[in-house]
Amino acid sequence: MSNKAVRYLWKKARALGWVALSFLIFLTVWGLASYFSNVNAALFPSPLGALHGFLEVLADGSLYGHIAASMFRFWSGFAVAVVLAVVSGAVFGWYVPLFRLANPVVQLLRPISPIAWMPFIVLMFGIGDMPAIVTIFIAAFFPVFLSAVSGVMNIPEIYLKVARNFGVGRFEIFWKIIFPAAFPQIMSGIHLALGSAWVFLVCGEMIGAQSGLGYLIIDARNNLRSDILVADITVIGLIGFLLDALLKFAEGRMLKRWGLEKE
Amino acid sequence: MYIDITNVNKQFTHKGKLFTALENVNLSIDRGEFICLLGPSGCGKSTLLNAIAGFDPPSSGTVVIDGCEVRKPSSRNVTIFQNYGLLPWRNVLRNVELALESRKDITRAKREEIARKNLDLVGLSGFADASPHQLSGGMQQRVAIARALTADPEIIFMDEPFGALDAITRMKLQDDIRAIRKENRKTIIFVTHDIEEAVYLADRVVVMTPNPGKVKSVIKVELGPSRNRTGQDFFMLRQKILEIFSMKHDYPIEYSI
Numbered sequence: 001m002s003n004k005a006v007r008y009l010w011k012k013a014r015a016l017g018w019v020a021l022s023f024l025i026f027l028t029v030w031g032l033a034s035y036f037s038n039v040n041a042a043l044f045p046s047p048l049g050a051l052h053g054f055l056e057v058l059a060d061g062s063l064y065g066h067i068a069a070s071m072f073r074f075w076s077g078f079a080v081a082v083v084l085a086v087v088s089g090a091v092f093g094w095y096v097p098l099f100r101l102a103n104p105v106v107q108l109l110r111p112i113s114p115i116a117w118m119p120f121i122v123l124m125f126g127i128g129d130m131p132a133i134v135t136i137f138i139a140a141f142f143p144v145f146l147s148a149v150s151g152v153m154n155i156p157e158i159y160l161k162v163a164r165n166f167g168v169g170r171f172e173i174f175w176k177i178i179f180p181a182a183f184p185q186i187m188s189g190i191h192l193a194l195g196s197a198w199v200f201l202v203c204g205e206m207i208g209a210q211s212g213l214g215y216l217i218i219d220a221r222n223n224l225r226s227d228i229l230v231a232d233i234t235v236i237g238l239i240g241f242l243l244d245a246l247l248k249f250a251e252g253r254m255l256k257r258w259g260l261e262k263e
Numbered sequence: 264m265y266i267d268i269t270n271v272n273k274q275f276t277h278k279g280k281l282f283t284a285l286e287n288v289n290l291s292i293d294r295g296e297f298i299c300l301l302g303p304s305g306c307g308k309s310t311l312l313n314a315i316a317g318f319d320p321p322s323s324g325t326v327v328i329d330g331c332e333v334r335k336p337s338s339r340n341v342t343i344f345q346n347y348g349l350l351p352w353r354n355v356l357r358n359v360e361l362a363l364e365s366r367k368d369i370t371r372a373k374r375e376e377i378a379r380k381n382l383d384l385v386g387l388s389g390f391a392d393a394s395p396h397q398l399s400g401g402m403q404q405r406v407a408i409a410r411a412l413t414a415d416p417e418i419i420f421m422d423e424p425f426g427a428l429d430a431i432t433r434m435k436l437q438d439d440i441r442a443i444r445k446e447n448r449k450t451i452i453f454v455t456h457d458i459e460e461a462v463y464l465a466d467r468v469v470v471m472t473p474n475p476g477k478v479k480s481v482i483k484v485e486l487g488p489s490r491n492r493t494g495q496d497f498f499m500l501r502q503k504i505l506e507i508f509s510m511k512h513d514y515p516i517e518y519s520i
Contacts (some may be wrong), residue, residue: 011429058332094468123387158344158346158348159348159350161318161342161344161348162344162348162350162361164318164336165316165336165338165340165341165342166338166361166362166364166365166414167337167365168361168364168365169365172365176361176364180350180352181350181352183352228303256350257352257394258352258396259351259394259395259396259397
C-alpha cells in the first residue's frame with residue numbers, strides 16, 4: 001500500500017475514533033446515571049433497556065411501518081414545499097414590487113410555529129397523513145421561499161447583463177440564468193428547511209396521526225414503555241442525521257460544479 | 264459616421280446627491296475602428312461604454328449606431344466585461360454556445376460547430392468540457408472573447424477586459440486581440456486606464472478626465488499595424504498622453520522657498 005493510502009486510512013480511523021469516543025462517553029454517563037439513580041427503570045431506562053426496546057420493535061416489524069409512514073409524509077410535504085417555494089420565490093424575487101407587497105404578511109406568518117395551525121389543519125384535513133404533511137409543508141416552505149427570493153434578488157448583475165446582451169428571452173431567462181444563478185443560495189435554504197421540517201414531522205405525528213415515528217412516541221408514553229420511547233427517539237435522531245448528510249453531500253456536489261466549493 | 268454620440272450627458276443621484284458622470288460628450292466612430300476610452304477611475308469611460316452598448320442610456324443626448332438610436336442592448340453588439348461574465352454552471356463550450364441560443368435560424372449542431380471553431384481560434388479547443396472556474400483568469404477571458412466572436416457581432420465593447428490579469432498575461436491577450444482583429448475587422452470600443460494598453464491597441468485614443476467626466480481630447484495613433492512597445496514613436500505618444508493628463512492641474516501652484 002502506498003504511503004498516501006496509509007495516511008488517508010489513518011486520518012479516517014482517527015476521525016472515526018473521535019465519533020466512537022464521543023458515543024462511548026455519552027453511553028457511559030447515561031448508564032452510570034441510570035444505575036446510581038433511584039428512578040424507576042420504567043421511567044428512566046438504561047442504555048441496555050433501550051436496546052431491548054429497540055430490538056423488540058425491530059423484531060415485531062412495527063418499526064418499519066412507522067418509519068415508512070413517516071418517510072412518506074416527510075417527502076410528500078417537503079417536496080411540495082420545495083417546488084412551490086422555489087417557483088414562487090423566484091417569481092417574487094424577480095418582480096420586486098410583488099415581493100414588497102407579500103413580504104409584510106410573510107414576515108408575520110414566518111415566526112408562527114406550524115404546530116399553532118394544528119387545530120385548523122386537523123379540522124380541515126382530519127386525522128391521518130395530511131396533518132403531518134401540512135405541518136412539514138409549513139415548516140419547509142418559508143426558509144426555501146425566502147432563500148429563493150434573496151437568491152434571485154442577489155444574482156450578480158453581470159449574469160443579467162450577459163443574458164440581455166445575447167437576447168435571452170423573458171421566460172427563458174428563468175431556467176437559463178435565474179434558477180441556476182440563485183441555486184447555491186436556494187440549496188442552503190433547502191438544507192435549513194430539511195432540518196426544521198424533520199423536527200416538525202414528529203410534532204405533526206404526535207397530534208394528528210395513528211402511525212409514524214411521532215405517533216410511536218405517544219404510543220410508548222401511553223404504555224409506559226420508556227425503553228421504546230428512547231429507542232424511537234434514537235431512530236428519529238439517526239434518520240435526521242442521515243437526511244442531513246444526504247443533503248450535505250448533494251450540496252457539496254453542486255457547489256463543486258458551480259465552482260463555489262467551501263474549504 | 265457609423266456611431267454618432269451627440270451631446271451625451273449622464274447624471275446619477277448617489278445618496279441624495281446629484282453628480283455628473285458624463286458632461287456633453289461628442290464623438291464619432293467609423294466602422295472597423297479600434298477606439299480606446301482612456302482615463303482614471305471616475306472619468307465616466309465605463310458609463311459612456313454602457314450608454315453606447317445600451318445597458319444604461321444617457322440622461323440626455325443621443326447615441327446612434329448605423330442610423331438607429333440605441334435604447335437597449337442588441338445581440339449585434341457584444342460586451343466583454345472585466346470579470347468575464349461566464350456562467351459557472353455551464354461548461355466552456357456551453358458558455359460559448361450561449362451567444363447563439365437565441366438565434367432560431369441556427370441548428371444545434373451548427374451552433375456547436377461555430378462555438379468550437381471560435382474556441383479553437385482563442386487556443387482553448389482542449390478545454391471545451393472544463394468548468395470556467397477550472398481555468399485561469401486569462402483563459403476565462405479568452406472564453407468570453409470566443410463567446411463574443413461566436414455571436415459574430417458588428418461591434419465588440421470591452422470594459423477593462425484585461426484589468427484583472429497579471430501584466431504578462433495581459434500583454435499576451437493584447438496581442439491576441441490584435442491578431443483576431445486582423446482576421447475580422449470588427450469595430451472595437453475598449454475601456455482602459457492603462458496608457459500603454461491604449462497606445463498599443465487603438466486607432467484612436469479618447470482621453471477622458473473626471474469631475475465631471477468629459478472627453479479631454481482624441482488622439483490618432485498612427486503607428487501602423489505592427490507596434491513595438493519599446494519603440495521611440497510609442498514612447499512619444501505615451502508622453503503626449505501623460506502631458507494631457509497632467510494638464511488637468513490648471514490651478515495656480517504656489518511655491519515657497
